[in-house]
Amino acid sequence: MATNQTFTMIKPDAVQDNHIGAITQMIEAGGFRIVALKKTKLTSERAGQFYEVHKERPFYEGLVNYMSSGPIVAMILEKENAVADFRKLIGATNPAQAEEGTIRKKFAKSVEANAVHGSDSDENAQIEGDFFFAADERF
């Protein structure tokens, strides 16, 4: 499998609770290389754009409010089979269903405040990485 990239965010609760170090530690220990990293805060407009694919879902408004409620940490990660392996490392969307040893099992508080985002396809990884990072911010 070729080396490729995925995109992640550490979500507002996990940043607020001082878990940036522990989560990036799990990411690096999982074999991912951090290609780009920044702490930033989404306006509700930008959060709405990022999650536009969910805009018809009942949880969309709450999700947009939550994701713009405090700073997040955005990262591009590189590894063989990055998208699928990262989804494995973060665990199920609902932390009640996340396996032991996953980031969400350890840090998620609820389905909404579930600690981290992970891209669901190579195409979306590219779109999401481009949403946050310019070419000279990736190494």
Ligand code: DAT
């Ligand atoms: P994932 O983040 O695992 O890819 P998703 O793309 O289906 O999950 O949904 C995006 C985010 O929306 C998810 O991380 C948390 C929130 N969310 C999803 N389903 C939800 C629900 N039933 N209630 C509240 N928030 C939800």
Ligand code: MG
């Ligand atoms: Mg998703």
